[in-house]
Amino acid sequence: MDIKAKFEKLITDLQNSICGEIELLDGKEKFTEDAWTREGGGGGFTRIFANGNVFEKAGVNRSAVYGEVTPALAAQLKTKGSHFFATGISLVIHPFSPMVPTTHANFRYFELYDAQKNKIDSWFGGGADLTPYYLFEEDAIHFHKTFKTTCDQFDPSFYPEFKLHCDAYFNNTHRGNERRGVGGIFYDYLRPSENRNEEFFFQFSAACGKAFTQAYLPIVERTKSLPFGEDQKRWQELRRGRYVEFNLIHDRGTLFGLKSNGRTESILMSLPPRVRFDYDDNPKPGSREEELISVLKNPREWVNR
């Protein structure tokens, strides 16, 4: 099986296992699936979950698309080519309770070809990050530790580098460098080389994919029954507004998809279900809400390097 087929099988299995685990934990609703095709080549399967016991909205999308490198894609890529192939899984989970963090993950593989259809470049990308509404240090530590343990099995330099990359990327610069959440890992342009072949990076992608539910679901189990009130729900909806701002203003994948005739509903499935935008709403000094903002503006080291 070539690497493209292997990666597609990986994300198909991941989509099944992640959706299954979410359904099991939630206990009420099931995912529904929309299959879609892309004009220009390829398509995908978008699975959506709404109004469960624990999860208010979740989307798990996998796709394999290919075609010509358009001017919009060329502007985004750091490397030149005539045709491309891209496959990946992307997911966002929005719990109902403000005590339970939102999370996002994606794992992808990309190939680039010259005009004669010879493969001239390929790379792996991906990551996972956690967006709490209230800070529980043990949750941030657990999430980071899970991915550090996974990364360390491949290269001890991976976690520190990808953790920093994550903090730098998920950054609402227009909000005084307020990060989207407490981070995680983010990597891109991991290219096979003489020392590390594509099998190495395939195994790394598979390990990170497998780590995702181990990183996230125990946090959900721990926080899902914590009490909350209207004030906490309101704070969550305001913070979800920041999630919308990041995705629509800064996220390269979202903007690229929307401007290159991607499937809008699959791209914007990431947006939170209910959101507030109030003018200049700032948390009270010394509050738990202010504690969160402080950590978002000054990312911490959650595990020893």
Added chain:
Amino acid sequence: MDIKAKFEKLITDLQNSICGEIELLDGKEKFTEDAWTREGGGGGFTRIFANGNVFEKAGVNRSAVYGEVTPALAAQLKTKGSHFFATGISLVIHPFSPMVPTTHANFRYFELYDAQKNKIDSWFGGGADLTPYYLFEEDAIHFHKTFKTTCDQFDPSFYPEFKLHCDAYFNNTHRGNERRGVGGIFYDYLRPSENRNEEFFFQFSAACGKAFTQAYLPIVERTKSLPFGEDQKRWQELRRGRYVEFNLIHDRGTLFGLKSNGRTESILMSLPPRVRFDYDDNPKPGSREEELISVLKNPREWVNR
């Protein structure tokens, strides 16, 4: 009084009169004002209204800013210069009832200077548009007719041109060319010339500014007591999601402001207070919701040219 001072007086008066009329119609709440200064030169006054009887959130901002043309500004301008001066009023009104349309307007004046601070270019811009959640043809007609009457006093070619420009600009291209609303007028780069001096365009700006409340408030009066239920409120919140998408993905002013260290809270005061993002939510065939979408995708002529 030079044109800069005249325009600033105009928008100061407009801010007062528009806020006063909104307060009068609402009957419950009052605007509060935040004065702010801009690092690099100038500042503004942001007035915010929240949780009234009729209006859920409204923002009326006026500013006068100046300074160096940064690379970000240079990329946005169609013309080259070393320093700039810009003054304008910008407002967004989000009513509580889904039967009452949202509206936006802005009126602005811009000057550009060379390195020796000689004025080398100047222009006027502005417009107003209406975003209903349910279509009432008479409202769209009234809104357009008011601005057509105003435009026609200056140049009969203005309304048809600015109406088309409005439909072309407020367009969610990523939603299959769904317009933000039923339009209005939008104009930019109106430059004084030998035939038409700056006084002509100043008077035009003033007339459009004055027309705004005449165009919008009668619609509010007519629709504010119409009955609605949870389904209509939900539809409004979904449509507000499209408003967020337009402002954060496409609106040049918003993106320029956010990426050039504008005052984020004053820029994003335009976002609706409560919003929903549900996956692939499509109105039923033959419904009033579908009727709206149809008009947004196929802009109509609301008044005879």
